[in-house]
Amino acid sequence: MQTDTPQTPAPPMLELSRVVKSFGPVVALRSGSLQLDSGSIHALVGENGAGKSTLVKIVAGLYRRDAGEFRLRGEDVDFTSTAQSKAAGIAVIYQEPTLFPDLTVTENIFMGRQPVNRFGRIDRKAMRREAEELFQRLGVRIDPERPAEGLSIADQQVIEIAKAVSLDARVLIMDEPTAALSGVEVDRLFAVARSLRDEGRALLFISHRFDEIFALCDTVTVMRDGAYVATTPIAETTVDEMVRQMVGRDVTELFPKTEAEIGEPLLEVEGLTRTGVFHDITFSVRSGEIVGLAGLVGAGRSEVARAVFGVDPYESGSVRLGGRTLPRNRPDRAISAGIALVPEDRRKEGLVLESSVARNLSLVIRNQLAKAGIITNGAENRAARVWASRLEVKTNALSTVAGTLSGGNQQKVVLGKWLATEPTVLIIDEPTRGIDVGTKAEVHRLLSELAGKGMGILMISSELPEVLGMADRVLVMREGRITAEIDRSDATSENVMFAATHAAAQTPGAHS
């Protein structure tokens, strides 16, 4: 076991400054800085895509930084694997821990480093004793002999924390640990976190919930667009100040939104409910209108889109298109009625990656392309050529395997395959995620143009600037419900972000 850290003007436990990380042409982290002190709980906040997870992954040894400084207890470090990061005393507790379900709690804690007795056999007694001590220290009651299977997420997190403590991790990073927890469980987690802080460890707490940040943390660092914005003691900041730091930038210029004539309602969703996922979702999309659906990741936006399209079930409510009710669980009927869904995960849901560009572009319209039930490569290629050239997909041949294209070109193929169906309503989930800036602008221009021609567009986006720049109307979801509907003229980063994150509107005085 490691003993006390050097006293007096000790260097910070962990220090990152001006860290850069890019993936091909996409810069995920422009200038990330973070400082964690022992005996303190630090919050890290920012919009989706602000670079928080990239920063955490660099600390965890999953990514290697391209540039910048990374020091641990004043010494330069450069992790090339998660094992190195763990050995250096860093532990990351993820939102949903991955335990071995068939092993006991104790075995999970000591996986891969079980204590052995002098015969070289696993010393179960010692292992169990140590597990009990750990739980006592953390002040929680979990039976160390029960299997991990069936434990609540909260208990699983505690086990991950116990594992970290048994490894004597000096730095604990918790990535949105409370997202799946109930109120009581959150309180217990916070009690554990405070006792770890009082033992002199450094904690990093990533969360979108401001009330929790104010209740638990000592300092907060705000990130935006892959860069450090500010670090402030929690007592010296406010929710409004933090929101302003998270979103503060000029958002209108990037997006070539043209005014379109807004007509009759096309898509009408009423009271859509799926227990535990989304609740009482009511909205409409009119002809020529781009409706932005904003909110944090996990708020239930994509789930609503999938239910409307029919690939996911729902329990009650109705979906109507042009006044006609659509049956549930029937994507084919939604398609023939005129709905198109450009899904969130284009590599898994949007494209048949191992198939050619031509086959992908013609897949949804294969029935229309068939003459007397017979479809030929020629017919597919003709249809595919139209959409490949209209969207300027960068490839030489239509037989190119879709999976070999760049992200932006893959997205164009997905868009093309859906526009080929000539939809009246286009649902597009994260239209520009992971694609380069140039293609991003092309996609935005295309969406504007389609709306101008009378298409109704429901655009789900985690990028606030995109929502504010493109949408005629913004719907905000939080935890499975629509919490706000804001007109284009009234929508600001602040009020959208507020509706997406703030529980205070319903539970006043949550943070004291």
Add this chain to the structure above:
Amino acid sequence: MTTATASTATPVRTYRDYDRPLWQRLLLTREMAIVGLLVIVAVVASVSVRGFGQPITLTYLILDVTPILLIALPMTLIMITGEIDLSVASVVGLSSVLIGVLTQAGAPFELAIVVALVAGAIAGAVNGFLVTVVGLPSLAVTIGTLALYRGLAVGLLGTTAVTDFPEFWTDLAKMKLGGSNVPAVLLLFLVLLVVFVVLLHFTPFGRGIYAIGLSKTAARFSGVHVERTKLVLFVLSGTIAALAGVYYTLRFGSARGDNATGLELQVIAAVVLGGVSVFGGRGAIHGVIAGVLLIGILASALRLANVTSDVINIITGVLLVASVVSNSFLAWLRTKRRAPGGTARAKASAAG
């Protein structure tokens, strides 16, 4: 990689249909490799194995491989969706027994055939129901029904055999076309062959089959009826297996519970040898036909050359393993070529 040409400034991009010329697309395929191997084996066998070149050999070869050819057609489609049907040989047995029992009871033979085919369709529908509606893996389901249907077959008829069939029908099964040595049953196969080739390669339904095999999720998001497609294929598989059972019974003039035991493995071996990926999404009917014939000709020629059946099994086994390995090897080669050469080379040199 296309370099960053100014995308908006370029007038209109032109696209070629294919990145390889026609002859390459036609000839440099896995299917054609099997066809080539088939031709070589056939030529070598007819030159070097005494008796192989005789017309009677061809007759028996066709009579022998017909059940495998028939069952391989729907099996190809099922395996391209990424599923499998191991119960086909048991359905052959069940269909054979039903015909025997009904004929014994004095029912008209035509009725017996219809009952056998309907039973096959139901057997396939049960498989399909368990796979698509209940959501169980087809490997487990059809191992179960393999035992179940075989059990039913043996249970119905015990260890006895029914051998008394109308002569008209038994003659029909062995009838030859005109004065030639080609059995007429080949016509039945050719008709079904055309149906399945069109279904798989020239219909929207067939496009759906490939999409399901490559990515079930993407297929579903594109409006393909994943479950319905699979259900239809299992029903087809059961029906064709029952048809093969009718033929099997007439060809050997015997209805027994243990007819065609183990035939499913020969079918699957031939389908895989013919280039159908066991992971789904890849394969073509001409490759499968070549695979069936290759195994059939090889076995027949070796038997004529007095090679024992153990050795024949070993040779077919080696061929099958080699074909699977070569498949993975080619796939590995392709990904290597596709990956940006720079990084691959950089990694190699860094490692060295």
